[in-house]
Amino acid sequence: MIWNRWEVESWFFDSVMEADLISAIKFGPDGKIEASVTQIIQKMESAKVHFRQQQVYMLGVLNSVIQLVQQYDLDLEEIMGWDLESMTFFDKMQKGEFSTWLYKAAEKINQAINQERDLTTRQVIQEARQYIMDHYQNPDLSVEMICRHLHMSPAYFSTLFKKETGQAYIAYLTDLRLNKAVELLNKTEDKTYVIAAKVGYPEQNYFSYVFKEIWSFTY
Secondary structure, eight states: OOOOHHHHHTTSOOHHHHHHHHHHHHHOOHHHHHHHHHHHHHHHHHOOOOHHHHHHHHHHHHHHHHHHHHHTTOOHHHHHOSOTTOTTHHHHOSHHHHHHHHHHHHHHHHHHHHHHHHHHHHHHHHHHHHHHHHHTTOTTOOHHHHHHHHTOOHHHHHHHHHHHHSSOHHHHHHHHHHHHHHHHHHHOOOOHHHHHHHTTOOOHHHHHHHHHHHHHHHO
16 A cells, blocks of 8 residues: 555654653653553554554654653663663564553653652752751841742742741741740840841841740740
């Protein structure tokens, strides 16, 4: 049978399917990954073409997966599960086995990306907490200041910070300042207004108000 150009190109692994697969792998969930893989395999199986043309299709999918692995600097051999230099590579890339491999590889990459993302998030929040510790005495310390330091949007930072610490930024800062104030009250003979200024409250009355509110709420 002779296939015209449109008939062959109509089932190629195109940019739309590639974008869908990459999005599913990066962000999940598992159901979306499974649906994307299923769509890819169904498209391949529905095409009545020579196995060489199937190889081209599978290589297109494979290339996208490899690029994603390299983008995140993951262990290619561990993700692929196959020896890419093996002469039996295409023997393994039969329909059923290719489907199983693609789903497993997609899951591995998704898990690795999530782990990397979680690690990066923890590192960012740790850096933010250290920045707060170093600058809590500054009465002008704000989310915007921290985000300029971290090169991050305030909205995104606020979401991450609450997720990782269990507290909103202002609550976290207030707790830190008041704990430092208690330390100074116990260890020094400083006047209240001096302690207030040392922990970031230039207005003694406001410091007293916050201190009483938090103290009465806590105890």
